[in-house]
Amino acid sequence: MSNTQIPPARIPVIVGVGEIVDRPKEIAEGLEPLGLLEQALRRAEADSGAKLLHEMGSLDVVNFLSWRYHDPEKMLAKRLNVDPAHCYYGPVGGESPIRYLHEAALRIARGECSVAAVCGAEAQSTATKAERAGLTLPWTPFAHDVPEPKRGAAFQKPLAVKLGVFRPVSVYPFYEAASSAHWGQTPREALAESGELWSRYSEAASTNPNAWLKRHFAKDEITTPSADNRLIAWPYTKLMVANPTVNMGAAVLLTSLAKAREAGIPAHRLMYPVGGASAEEPRDYLVRDQFYESHPQNAVLHAVMDLAGGDGRAFDAIELYSCFPCVPKMARRTLKLGTDVKPTVTGGLTFFGAPLNTYMTHAACAMVRRMRGGANLGLLYGQGGFVTKHHALVLSREVPRMPLAQETSVQAAADKNKRTVPEFVTEASGRGSVESFTVLYGRNGEVEHGVVMLRTEANARTLARVPAQDAPTLAHLTNMDRSAVGSAGDITMADDGVPQWRVG
Numbered sequence: 001m002s003n004t005q006i007p008p009a010r011i012p013v014i015v016g017v018g019e020i021v022d023r024p025k026e027i028a029e030g031l032e033p034l035g036l037l038e039q040a041l042r043r044a045e046a047d048s049g050a051k052l053l054h055e056m057g058s059l060d061v062v063n064f065l066s067w068r069y070h071d072p073e074k075m076l077a078k079r080l081n082v083d084p085a086h087c088y089y090g091p092v093g094g095e096s097p098i099r100y101l102h103e104a105a106l107r108i109a110r111g112e113c114s115v116a117a118v119c120g121a122e123a124q125s126t127a128t129k130a131e132r133a134g135l136t137l138p139w140t141p142f143a144h145d146v147p148e149p150k151r152g153a154a155f156q157k158p159l160a161v162k163l164g165v166f167r168p169v170s171v172y173p174f175y176e177a178a179s180s181a182h183w184g185q186t187p188r189e190a191l192a193e194s195g196e197l198w199s200r201y202s203e204a205a206s207t208n209p210n211a212w213l214k215r216h217f218a219k220d221e222i223t224t225p226s227a228d229n230r231l232i233a234w235p236y237t238k239l240m241v242a243n244p245t246v247n248m249g250a251a252v253l254l255t256s257l258a259k260a261r262e263a264g265i266p267a268h269r270l271m272y273p274v275g276g277a278s279a280e281e282p283r284d285y286l287v288r289d290q291f292y293e294s295h296p297q298n299a300v301l302h303a304v305m306d307l308a309g310g311d312g313r314a315f316d317a318i319e320l321y322s323c324f325p326c327v328p329k330m331a332r333r334t335l336k337l338g339t340d341v342k343p344t345v346t347g348g349l350t351f352f353g354a355p356l357n358t359y360m361t362h363a364a365c366a367m368v369r370r371m372r373g374g375a376n377l378g379l380l381y382g383q384g385g386f387v388t389k390h391h392a393l394v395l396s397r398e399v400p401r402m403p404l405a406q407e408t409s410v411q412a413a414a415d416k417n418k419r420t421v422p423e424f425v426t427e428a429s430g431r432g433s434v435e436s437f438t439v440l441y442g443r444n445g446e447v448e449h450g451v452v453m454l455r456t457e458a459n460a461r462t463l464a465r466v467p468a469q470d471a472p473t474l475a476h477l478t479n480m481d482r483s484a485v486g487s488a489g490d491i492t493m494a495d496d497g498v499p500q501w502r503v504g
Contacts, residue, residue, distance in 0.1 A: 007258070012109055013256065014252055017364065017369065019248070021210050021246075024247075027133060027137075032067055033249075034140060037120070037121045037251070041119055041251040052115045056084045056115045057086065060103070062118070063089065063091055064120065064121055065122070069140060076119075085112070088100075092149045092151055094384035094385075095390055097118060097382060098364070099382075101393055102278075102408060104116035104254050106408075115253070118364075120249070122246060122358065128245055155284055157424065159426050160286060163451050163465055169233050169324075172327070173436075175292075175327075176190070176236070178436040178485060179329065186481050187235060194325035196339070200341075210365075212246045217351070221239070224237075234477070243350055248355040249355075271372075277300045279414040290419065298417070300392050303392070308394065316376050318342070345367050371395060422455065422460055425461070427462075433488045434452050434485050434489075450465070463499065466502070467500065
């Protein structure tokens with residue numbers, strides 16, 4: 001089908017992007033999330049050069065955690081004096097902005113609306129400072145009766161919660177250790193790759209006017225523990241994890257090619273969603289088959305590579321989700337991109353900042369600006385949970401020759417590669433070999449304890465503690481020249497009913 005056969009009213013285009021970064025001089029002057037959302041949307045409309053918000057038929061608001069409201073999507077619509085038929089406030093998930101952009105484009109392609117918006121915001125920096133100062137903010141009253149969204153611990157096994165491996169910062173290291181061992185890297189080599197990659201994210205942030213931390217960090221500065229860069233969960237330091245303490249808002253405005261032309265928006269400012277894909281893992285990470293690759297991530301990235309002729313190098317600009325280094329390291333290998341990859345147009349969740357679920361809304365804004373500057377084909381890859389939910393979207397400067405495919409899921413392709421999942425046990429004894437591991441550290445830099453994911457002699461999976469007093473086993477786990485993955489030791493049950501492991 002040639003592009004002339006797709007009615008322009010059914011071709012979705014991104015026409016406007018808007019961002020706001022709020023750094024109030026006084027805490028009480030900080031904007032609340034609703035204010036950030038409104039500002040971002042009005043900036044996106046101004047960026048489009050057309051009056052479009054009043055015709056909005058679709059509004060998606062990314063879940064935010066720094067403040068709670070009753071029906072924030074409806075409150076925002078009221079502020080904007082609009083009544084969109086689709087008005088949605090979604091669940092937690094770092095991939096959700098890309099999913100919403102994709103779904104908004106599909107609505108336009110189906111003729112369900114002609115103007116759509118996706119927006120997100122967080123005001124965690126101001127909220128945290130106000131709480132510490134005992135200050136009541138002059139914001140919309142906090143909705144205490146609105147339940148907090150389910151996160152982390154709500155979906156994990158009690159043993160994982162007891163051992164402290166139920167938050168992203170303590171779970172992603174399992175993928176880090178397992179994947180680097182699978183690739184034949186020593187921990188030293190893996191850390192060097194992470195440092196080089198993260199340094200490139202920081203370089204992009206240093207030139208992004210909307211970044212929270214505008215500084216180019218050297219790779220050794222990122223990976224070397226120090227008073228200002230403490231170890232959090234081995235091997236990740238503070239400069240290798242997401243920074244959620246920011247105040248930011250972002251919005252993306254879409255319409256149809258017909259309406260964009262009618263509004264007189266220049267062709268060179270239009271970016272076209274040409275397709276994408278989604279897939280996910282079980283929320284309980286301990287019921288996955290292994291931790292050195294993600295089948296949903298692979299399926300999603302292979303699908304978008306197919307849109308680029310089967311070659312990841314066809315993308316002129318990419319954004320690989322960057323909550324922790326293992327994610328883009330796995331992704332760039334699936335995309336068959338080299339170690340010289342430029343993984344971001346935005347700056348990453350450490351340096352640009354991590355307004356929790358809505359980082360990829362900012363990434364979409366940065367991608368549009370980059371493509372207006374000359375890049376022809378862009379890839380936006382978002383991820384949520386614990387390597388759980390994946391969504392990617394391809395943008396092009398060229399008018400698509402094919403209509404958007406209505407099916408976004410590639411779950412079947414992901415699931416067909418899934419191997420046997422081992423039984424999980426909470427009690428074990430005898431020998432156990434390391435499937436993956438991490439070491440948790442306190443704010444003072446001292447070891448709290450190690451956590452090993454083990455396979456028992458019966459090939460069941462369990463989690464076990466390595467006490468802070470077991471220096472030889474901790475030294476084994478943190479050896480930079482040889483991965484502990486695959487090594488064997490003894491499992492015993494501690495007095496508190498938790499398995500413990502000692503190398504040897």
